[in-house]
Amino acid sequence: MEDRRRMIEMTGIVKKYFIDTPNEISALRGVDLTVYEGEFLAVVGASGSGKSTLMNIIGTLDRPTEGQYTLDGVDTNAAKDTELSNIRNQKVGFVFQTYNLIARTSALMNVELPMLYAGMSRKERNERAEELLRMVGMEDRMKHRPEELSGGQKQRVAIARAMGNDPSIILADEPTGALDSSTGRMVMDLFHRLHQEKGKTIVLITHSPELAEETERIITLKDGAVISEREGIGHAVV
Amino acid sequence: MLLYENIRLALSSLRANKMRAFLTMLGIIIGISSVIAIMTVGASMESSLTDTMGSLGATNITVSLQEKEEEEEGESVEMGMRFGGPGRMRTPSEEDYFTDEMLREYCDYYPDAVEAISVQESLNSGQLLVDKLYANVSPSGVSDGFFLANDLELKAGRYFSDHEIENHSMAAIISDKAVNNLFQGDEEQAIGSTVSLVSGDKYLTVTIVGVYEYEQSAYSFGNTSEKDLTTDLYLPLPTARDLNHTSGTSSFTVVMAPGMDADSFVSSTEQFFNVYYRNNRNFEVYAFSMSSMLDSLTSMMGTITTGIALIAGIALLVGGIGVMNIMLVSITERTREIGTRKAIGAPNSAIRMQFLVEAMVICLIGGIIGVILGTVLGMIAAKVLDMPATPSVSSILISLGFSMAVGIFFGYYPANKAAKMDPIDALRYE
Numbered sequence: 001m002e003d004r005r006r007m008i009e010m011t012g013i014v015k016k017y018f019i020d021t022p023n024e025i026s027a028l029r030g031v032d033l034t035v036y037e038g039e040f041l042a043v044v045g046a047s048g049s050g051k052s053t054l055m056n057i058i059g060t061l062d063r064p065t066e067g068q069y070t071l072d073g074v075d076t077n078a079a080k081d082t083e084l085s086n087i088r089n090q091k092v093g094f095v096f097q098t099y100n101l102i103a104r105t106s107a108l109m110n111v112e113l114p115m116l117y118a119g120m121s122r123k124e125r126n127e128r129a130e131e132l133l134r135m136v137g138m139e140d141r142m143k144h145r146p147e148e149l150s151g152g153q154k155q156r157v158a159i160a161r162a163m164g165n166d167p168s169i170i171l172a173d174e175p176t177g178a179l180d181s182s183t184g185r186m187v188m189d190l191f192h193r194l195h196q197e198k199g200k201t202i203v204l205i206t207h208s209p210e211l212a213e214e215t216e217r218i219i220t221l222k223d224g225a226v227i228s229e230r231e232g233i234g235h236a237v238v
Numbered sequence: 239m240l241l242y243e244n245i246r247l248a249l250s251s252l253r254a255n256k257m258r259a260f261l262t263m264l265g266i267i268i269g270i271s272s273v274i275a276i277m278t279v280g281a282s283m284e285s286s287l288t289d290t291m292g293s294l295g296a297t298n299i300t301v302s303l304q305e306k307e308e309e310e311e312g313e314s315v316e317m318g319m320r321f322g323g324p325g326r327m328r329t330p331s332e333e334d335y336f337t338d339e340m341l342r343e344y345c346d347y348y349p350d351a352v353e354a355i356s357v358q359e360s361l362n363s364g365q366l367l368v369d370k371l372y373a374n375v376s377p378s379g380v381s382d383g384f385f386l387a388n389d390l391e392l393k394a395g396r397y398f399s400d401h402e403i404e405n406h407s408m409a410a411i412i413s414d415k416a417v418n419n420l421f422q423g424d425e426e427q428a429i430g431s432t433v434s435l436v437s438g439d440k441y442l443t444v445t446i447v448g449v450y451e452y453e454q455s456a457y458s459f460g461n462t463s464e465k466d467l468t469t470d471l472y473l474p475l476p477t478a479r480d481l482n483h484t485s486g487t488s489s490f491t492v493v494m495a496p497g498m499d500a501d502s503f504v505s506s507t508e509q510f511f512n513v514y515y516r517n518n519r520n521f522e523v524y525a526f527s528m529s530s531m532l533d534s535l536t537s538m539m540g541t542i543t544t545g546i547a548l549i550a551g552i553a554l555l556v557g558g559i560g561v562m563n564i565m566l567v568s569i570t571e572r573t574r575e576i577g578t579r580k581a582i583g584a585p586n587s588a589i590r591m592q593f594l595v596e597a598m599v600i601c602l603i604g605g606i607i608g609v610i611l612g613t614v615l616g617m618i619a620a621k622v623l624d625m626p627a628t629p630s631v632s633s634i635l636i637s638l639g640f641s642m643a644v645g646i647f648f649g650y651y652p653a654n655k656a657a658k659m660d661p662i663d664a665l666r667y668e
Contacts, residue, residue, distance in 0.1 A: 059581065061580075061581060081585075082585050082587075085583050085584065085585040085586070087583075088583040089584075090583070092583075096665070100581075102578065104250055104251065113582055116243060117582060117584050
């Protein structure tokens with residue numbers, strides 16, 4: 001396992017808010033985390049444990065106050081804002097609890113969006129977006145707008161979008177949090193397929209212990225620090 | 239990101255809020271259309287002014303006598319038109335008049351510059367009578383140069399012959415309108431006819447030698463019927479002078495040869511004639527040309543039009559503020575969208591461009607509608623004012639460019655605000 005490629009390598013990550021004021025808060029207090037290529041990892045913890053902060057830093061939406069973070073071989077500490085945009089575009093695929101599809105824009109166009117920012121040609125991104133939507137079983141809803149889709153359908157489009165530029169990691173923040181259990185199951189199965197068939201590295205942030213158990217490794221956060229790390233049971237796609 | 243995608247995006251977001259987009263555009267539409275309408279009317283007025291002045295002969299110099307300023311007052315009035323104070327108006331008398339001698343010397347002195355000299359001697363207005371038919375006329379004696387100076391061409395017949403001029407003949411050139419009244423429009427019958435002319439208390443007999451085409455003067459208002467219309471009747475100058483018992487004139491018009499500089503020749507002419515009036519106690523010579531008047535009038539009109547257009551531009555400014563306002567609202571509403579785009583990897587510049595293009599699209603669509611509306615309004619106004627409608631292409635282009643500039647100017651702040659949003663805050667925004 002150690003000789004596999006390291007997708008995420010974090011050492012001594014500290015994140016403080018309201019620095020040098022009386023209400024200074026440490027959201028993360030020195031987190032070390034390594035995620036290898038092709039791993040399916042769950043980060044669990046109660047609210048306020050620092051999950052979201054960790055996710056933001058992994059996704060390069062935020063910078064740590066202290067510590068080193070290397071994403072797929074790129075040192076993020078040294079990157080400028082525009083470089084971070086580029087890293088997010090190329091190396092990270094976000095899946096949000098609230099889907100965050102662009103309203104009034106077709107599913108196809110939503111999936112094309114990261115490719116558009118990557119400067120891919122119209123024809124190329126069109127073909128790729130169609131292929132990704134087929135992969136998530138949305139081939140007959142491509143022209144539909146988010147308003148016309150159900151929650152599960154929206155999340156499938158969002159996953160297709162996350163795959164847009166074939167990212168190094170997929171970062172899923174409570175992806176089933178807004179879905180009923182059967183739809184949530186379907187979405188989780190999709191992640192398992194991406195993991196097993198495409199070999200994607202997936203970081204799942206959740207507060208559901210059952211979902212976390214399906215993954216390969218479970219990291220538990222409490223008060224901004226990793227308190228336990230263990231293997232999950234795993235899950236076989238039926 | 240591609241401009242095309244941004245425009246598509248902007249249009250789809252405008253479609254999503256049709257009413258709001260329309261109201262926002264309305265400000266731009268009103269601003270642009272009022273600027274365009276005013277510019278169109280201004281350009282129409284200018285071209286109608288130029289036409290009118292041109293028809294009066296822009297290359298003509300009018301030379302007249304005017305009262306000398308009294309020495310002790312010592313101040314000179316700059317503007318051309320000077321009026322004597324009440325009660326001290328003097329009219330030039332026979333000995334003050336320009337004589338034929340002076341005019342001949344002037345023509346000899348500037349043989350290349352002077353094309354013709356037009357002198358007109360007015361008689362009392364009256365009527366032409368043929369049996370029981372009549373035509374109102376305003377008779378005057380005119381020199382040869384008159385027809386050239388006034389661009390008057392004959393429809394039938396001929397100008398006065400040298401013989402007629404030398405012999406002070408009672409030959410007349412009348413208008414086609416008078417021919418309509420007296421000869422049912424038969425010009426062939428009119429030419430050579432001898433008719434009675436009543437002018438004031440004089441009963442004369444004139445022979446018609448020519449017919450000219452009557453043109454509605456730019457200054458003739460009112461709606462006299464064709465039958466009672468008063469048109470000019472021309473006699474040879476010496477004939478009219480006999481009737482008025484005079485041998486000179488108090489004013490005349492010089493037709494300049496083409497290519498002459500009007501301004502400098504006006505002052506040369508004034509200087510030339512003032513030599514004769516050095517010792518005249520009451521009068522001096524004043525000359526002016528239509529072209530120099532035209533220049534100052536045109537520039538005055540231009541200033542007025544620009545001034546009004548600037549005021550209308552304030553409406554555009556208000557429209558621009560409306561655009562900025564709605565863009566700020568739109569950005570707040572779409573905070574999560576902005577956050578999502580940033581998470582997906584949109585750099586700040588792409589976000590800025592997206593909203594800038596949206597503001598520009600609003601302004602440009604508003605601008606195009608405004609240009610169309612303004613042109614239509616301006617043309618209607620020109621029609622109502624009875625002037626040639628001249629939509630000004632330059633002002634249309636400037637307005638479109640200006641509306642884009644309004645979009646950039648008022649769109650930049652909101653777009654920049656969107657670009658600088660923190661992605662985490664934006665994603666969390668409810």
